[in-house]
Amino acid sequence: MKINSKYAQGMAALALLVSMNACKPKDAGSVVSGDAASKVYVAPGKYDEYYNFVSGGFSGQLSVYGLPSGRLLRVIPVFSVDPEKGWGYSEETKPMLNTSHGNVPWDDLHHVSMSQTNGEIDGRWVFANGNNTPRVARIDLGTFRTAEILELPNSGGNHSSPFITENSEYIVAGTRFSIPPDDKNGDVPINTYKENFKGTISFVSVDKDNGNMDVAFQLQGPGVNFDLSHAGKGKSNGWFFFSTYNTEQANTLLEVNASKRDKDFIMAVNWKLAEKLIKEGKGRKQKTKYASNRFDESTHTATSTIKTEVTVLDMKDHPGLVYMIPCPKSPHGCDVDPTGEYIVGSGKLAALIPVFSFDKIQKAIADKAFDGEYDGIPVIKYEAALYGEVKKPGLGPLHTEFDDKGNAYTSMFVSSEVVKWNVKDLKVLDRVPTYYSVGHLMIPGGDSKKPTGKYLVAYNKITKDRYLPTGPELSQSAQLYDISGDKMQLLLDFPTIGEPHYAQGVAASVIKDRSVKFFKIEENKHPYVAKGEKESKVFREGNKVHVNLTMMRSHLTPDNIEGIKVGDEVYFHTTNLEQDWDVPHGFAIKGALNSELLVMPGETTTLKWVPLKAGMYPMYCTDFCSALHQEMSGYVRVSPA
Numbered sequence: 001m002k003i004n005s006k007y008a009q010g011m012a013a014l015a016l017l018v019s020m021n022a023c024k025p026k027d028a029g030s031v032v033s034g035d036a037a038s039k040v041y042v043a044p045g046k047y048d049e050y051y052n053f054v055s056g057g058f059s060g061q062l063s064v065y066g067l068p069s070g071r072l073l074r075v076i077p078v079f080s081v082d083p084e085k086g087w088g089y090s091e092e093t094k095p096m097l098n099t100s101h102g103n104v105p106w107d108d109l110h111h112v113s114m115s116q117t118n119g120e121i122d123g124r125w126v127f128a129n130g131n132n133t134p135r136v137a138r139i140d141l142g143t144f145r146t147a148e149i150l151e152l153p154n155s156g157g158n159h160s161s162p163f164i165t166e167n168s169e170y171i172v173a174g175t176r177f178s179i180p181p182d183d184k185n186g187d188v189p190i191n192t193y194k195e196n197f198k199g200t201i202s203f204v205s206v207d208k209d210n211g212n213m214d215v216a217f218q219l220q221g222p223g224v225n226f227d228l229s230h231a232g233k234g235k236s237n238g239w240f241f242f243s244t245y246n247t248e249q250a251n252t253l254l255e256v257n258a259s260k261r262d263k264d265f266i267m268a269v270n271w272k273l274a275e276k277l278i279k280e281g282k283g284r285k286q287k288t289k290y291a292s293n294r295f296d297e298s299t300h301t302a303t304s305t306i307k308t309e310v311t312v313l314d315m316k317d318h319p320g321l322v323y324m325i326p327c328p329k330s331p332h333g334c335d336v337d338p339t340g341e342y343i344v345g346s347g348k349l350a351a352l353i354p355v356f357s358f359d360k361i362q363k364a365i366a367d368k369a370f371d372g373e374y375d376g377i378p379v380i381k382y383e384a385a386l387y388g389e390v391k392k393p394g395l396g397p398l399h400t401e402f403d404d405k406g407n408a409y410t411s412m413f414v415s416s417e418v419v420k421w422n423v424k425d426l427k428v429l430d431r432v433p434t435y436y437s438v439g440h441l442m443i444p445g446g447d448s449k450k451p452t453g454k455y456l457v458a459y460n461k462i463t464k465d466r467y468l469p470t471g472p473e474l475s476q477s478a479q480l481y482d483i484s485g486d487k488m489q490l491l492l493d494f495p496t497i498g499e500p501h502y503a504q505g506v507a508a509s510v511i512k513d514r515s516v517k518f519f520k521i522e523e524n525k526h527p528y529v530a531k532g533e534k535e536s537k538v539f540r541e542g543n544k545v546h547v548n549l550t551m552m553r554s555h556l557t558p559d560n561i562e563g564i565k566v567g568d569e570v571y572f573h574t575t576n577l578e579q580d581w582d583v584p585h586g587f588a589i590k591g592a593l594n595s596e597l598l599v600m601p602g603e604t605t606t607l608k609w610v611p612l613k614a615g616m617y618p619m620y621c622t623d624f625c626s627a628l629h630q631e632m633s634g635y636v637r638v639s640p641a
Ligand code: CUK
Pocket: 110, 111, 159, 228, 332, 398, 399, 438, 439, 440, 500, 501, 502
């Protein structure tokens, strides 16, 4: 039988494109040159040059590495509990994980955005998204702790999030799964998708002084899937660009039905106009329910508030608010170059990278160079918005970062490589393999107005043989490249917690001096603080017993507690009296469900315990704090009720 060879080739190419197991580059190992070791060596006692904040994917956490060493410096629980830090165990931190669905101590964290001033990373906060139960978080870079979590209404699968404007006015969050809006009946046949499901973009305002977030307003429109986004900058400041897929609005077998169209869209949103419309009262109030959780650094306690209303603008009702730009084949990354002129769309299933021009988009809008409408939204002609295409970049382009020399770097998931190309002439300059199947890339400042040009990190999806085997599950993997010369050079593999998606990096000098070393005990406003051993006490309110307990090298005060009865609710409010850097004390008691705590110097943290039977219960400090750490202990006597 004669096979139509064109057809066969086409099918083979498609199979390769959608295959999750990318081909293995052949010259593994040989790409590392002799001086790689000295380039990543950070001598004992010396600091790394950059902080690297890396999403922890389905661990719900954020991890912090030093670059170029790849040393893990900290894991920050965000949408998770963490026994190492007692996060989510203490009464003070539990409200951080509250949602309109109750306490949800897990999420899927994909993207991070650092706060910016004038388009440069300012080192104040890192924002992160929770995909599953739609939330955004703000992490404080003084304490390296989660300071705030905001739930997002009218959203399902908060993937396109959080992306920040150049003065941190807003972070945006586009819904991945369109759903019926919260004030509508969600109990509808799934095949009524096209009429009942809506896509939503949330604009979350960020207070410029304290960082507090709120849902300022939302845009509601067609039931597409938003994927990724970036804000305009410089000349395009005032706009946001979102990649979308499933513009077919399929509700079943998305793998096939959402990949039918030759082109999906990049949605361009004029957020300055949206802001103006909201100021003019053009928004509509919609009923909903979402949680706003904040950690207060003076009381050392989180509070959770449920909010019930959100302001919505319908996209199609406001001319000039949104435009669609055709973009080949299921675009994933949507990245804006440092000048703000070039918008790079990366179609997962496309064999080229389209680069759009902001000036041309503006001209196309002025000239009405439209190609019809999509659900009431004008579609700009592809050629009218296009600056040019990067030809034959590799297979499966995903994400692009930029350096300080006018170059772009795009990750190629299927062909497992990083491809460097020039933004002006769109010529491919260099390519290096990744091990294996790279997702996001990160250059410190690489999505800001001021990228650096020394290092690039690739965050890979598949590890396989890169590390010693550790059973069926392998550590996630990142790779560091030197990009200072014409040719990229692989320097280092380092394991990450997983799985890593987007990351941000910044010079250590921007952050290190703002680090909090301890909390001043005289400023502690916790309602149950004991500011000295003399203030420690045990007192009863009905069946609640409060123990205001102090911790100081190397004893607990009080260390013998009696008068507790079975079924009492006992609250150990533990205050660490130390006033020095890096002297936490821990606290644990036998049999308590939420053991343990880790209490920072000057802070008060509460462990709740309901003893179920009479007996003698030892308690102790869990963090080796002095030569007499083992002596830092005591007993609680529990008597029958
Ligand atoms: S996504 Cu992970 S590789 Cu969630 Cu940013 Cu593209």
